[in-house]
Each structure stands twice: as C-alpha cells, then as structure tokens.
Amino acid sequence: MRMNVTETRPFIKQISEASGQDVASCYQCGKCTAGCPVAEHMDFVPNAVHRMIQYGDRSILGSSAIWLCVGCETCAVRCPNDIATSAVLDALKREAAEKGVRSREKSVIALHKSFLAGVQKRGRMHELSLILGIRLKSGGLFNDMKLGIEMFRRGKLSLFPKKIKNKRMLRNLFEKARRRT
C-alpha cells in the first residue's frame, strides 16, 4: 500500500464531506466487508477502503473496489459507527470520474456513463442502446450475445427507444445540474 501522509487531512476531509460520513470513526471491525456481496471480487475490501482514506492514500481512486460496489446498503445498516460505506464509495466514484482516474473496471464506468448519457438524450433509459453503449466504450461487443438473442425472442428487448416530449425541461435540468455540481 502506497502511503501519502502529506495529503491525509484534505483527502479524508474531502471524502467525509462529500459523503456525509465520518470516515475517521471507522475502527476496522470488518462488519461492512463481512456482509458485502462483492467483497471477494474487490482489490481493497470495504474496511480497507476506509483505512486508505484515513491514510490519505488517493490511489484508492483507481481501485476496482469503488466500481464493484452495487449500493446494496448492507454495510450501512450493519456498521456499529453508522458509517454508510456505500455513500463513501459513491463519493470516491464521483471524485474518480471527475478526475478521470483510470481503473480496471472500465466496463462499470462505461455502464454508468452510457446510462446517464442515454437519459440526457431521451429522458428514459433504453436497454438495447445502453448495452451497445457499454460494449462500444469498453469492448466485448459479443458478450452475452446468446442471452440477448433469447431476450429478444421472448419479447424482452425493445428495438426502438421511447423518448419524453418535454425536451426543454430535460435540457434545462441537465444544464443547471452541471452548473450546480
């Protein structure tokens, strides 16, 4: 683990504020990790993420852990110190995305970006466009092809996206949201 002690204060302060969670109060009991459905696939398990933040180690922004978190909130209901690890990981995701920090989980990043790009365009999520968007950004165009064909056969994939009527509202919403971020 690479430590960057000089940055300790700002980083822990920044993430605690952005997430609304008191990261400093984590005492490494490991309960968040014990209940996390994806911990076994993470490079840094949830409690280690808190330790990295406490050390001020910004390299956590490039971890797979932050992107593998699915927001199930199990960690949040079990933490003896009322830390919502989920919120901390969301704050790290937003910081990583904003700074353009690379991660081996580029397909998850592509998923979230394609999702929001689709909503910005149409006001609605369209599954087929989303899947194509992800695959074009991160490769693996033919992943899950069999599943997709079977979905189509069962009438579970619509070819044509639905759009909302009030485009102006949508444009305003996204523009103003960007200014307030």
Add this chain to the structure above:
Amino acid sequence: MNLSYYPGCSLQGSSSEYDITTRAVCAALGIELMELEDWICCGASSGHSLDEVLHIALPAQNLKIAAEKDLDLLVPCAACYNRLKAARHALETREEVRDKMRDVIDYDGRKSPAVLNMIELLQERVGLDRLRTEIKIPLKGLKVACYYGCLLVRPPDVTCFDHPEHPQSMETVVEAMGGESVRWSHTAECCGGSLSLVHGGIVRSLVDRIIESAQEAGAQAVVSLCPLCFENLDMRQTKKFPVFYLTELLGLALGIKDFGHWIKKHFQDPSPLMDSLRLTP
C-alpha cells in the same frame, strides 16, 4: 381509488410483464392508475454513482409532476421506488438540497406525494382483509420464498418500509392469497443489481446462492417485486427454478381472465409448477 403511476424504464422494456400484471391486478381491485405525464428516468444506480445533483434532480422531477395531481404515487419497481423515496427524504431533511432543487427543477418538495410500493398498496390501502375476500383461486399448496433484495428495505431511514434485513410483509400478502411462505436466509441479500450488464459471472454466483437457499428452505419458487432482481434471478441462474413477480401470482389468485401472457417471457418455465397446483390460467 385513484393513484398516480410511475412505471419506470425497466417496466417499459425487459420487465413489461411486471407493468402489465400490475395494471391488471389494480384494475381488478378497482384501483385506477393514472400514469404520470412525461415522467423521466429516476437515474438508478448510475445517478448516485456519478452525479450528486442529478441523482436527486431526476427522481425529484417526477415528484414535482406528481405533486400537481395530489394523488399518492404507486411505484412498482423497487429501484425506482428507492430513488424516488431517497429524493423525497433529501428534500424533506436537507435545506441545501431544497435550495439546489429550487434552482435546478424549480421544486422544493412541496406537496410531494406519498410513494407506495406494491406491498404498501395491498396492506395499507386495499387492506389484507378485503384482499382475502377478493381471492377467487387460492394459491393452495404453493410454497414460496419471498425475496425483497436491497432496494425496498434499505436504507431504512429512506425507504421506511419493513425491516432492513428481516422483512416479513410480503409473507402476509402471500398468506392472504392462500399460499405459504418459507423462512429463509437470503430474503434481503443482494442479487448484484446492474452489475449484471458487465459482470454476468459475479451475478450468476450471487443469484445461484439465493436460489439454493430458497430450495434448501423448501420453497417451490421465488417471488420478487424488483425488475432488476427478477431479471437477474430468472436469466442468470443455473438451477431451472421458477421466479414470479408478486403481481403475477396475485393476478392468478384474483382469477383475472386471459392472464397467461407473461408466462412465455420467463426464462425458467413456471408451467410445470403451475400445472401441478392447477394454477394455470
């Protein structure tokens, strides 16, 4: 009874059977659903992963549309329900959020409607006593594992619905329909959610563990209220184990005519189980 209705994007796509069966059971119970005009996507997990403003503005825009109608809002999708409730909670409790939303969507949460999931509708608005009297074909002999997943019950201060890890309300609805439910370990475990689109393998192992746990508890099927959970459980499992939306079982129990259109959409064929219990519509 009249309610505003927010179907959400999944119910317009891969989970259309959930939309159709929700509308059908509401009609059968005398509930008129008015779909929100020009509703927009709630932002789902991508919203809160990437954008601290959008993740509230998108669902709050729908609260704003609903507030004009002064009707409670039915949101069958557990993921949308979670996002709309999170926006409602943030608007209620945080001045800086109200301030931002006034600027971004010109709405501060005033007259925000009550947001209901399917169980809340059946328990609190219809009432289980009345529901019992409406049941034409009791689900006798059917033993199910009620699966809540994450988003209906967590975070508890946001959803304010049942218990975050040991929920029991769906069980009471199943019993009112004449069916049985099992006690099992994975009722509120995570299915992997949207990770399915990029990490099918991870989701497959999570889902198989959930199905195994339902089987070990003696269930014949899993019942869900979430399109993400349903799709993951139905499409990614390797166990050939039936999965239902609660509204599909309810429609059968209510004896709705021509109510079999959804069966062919399921990857895991529920027909053998339904035939064996004489539940085929």
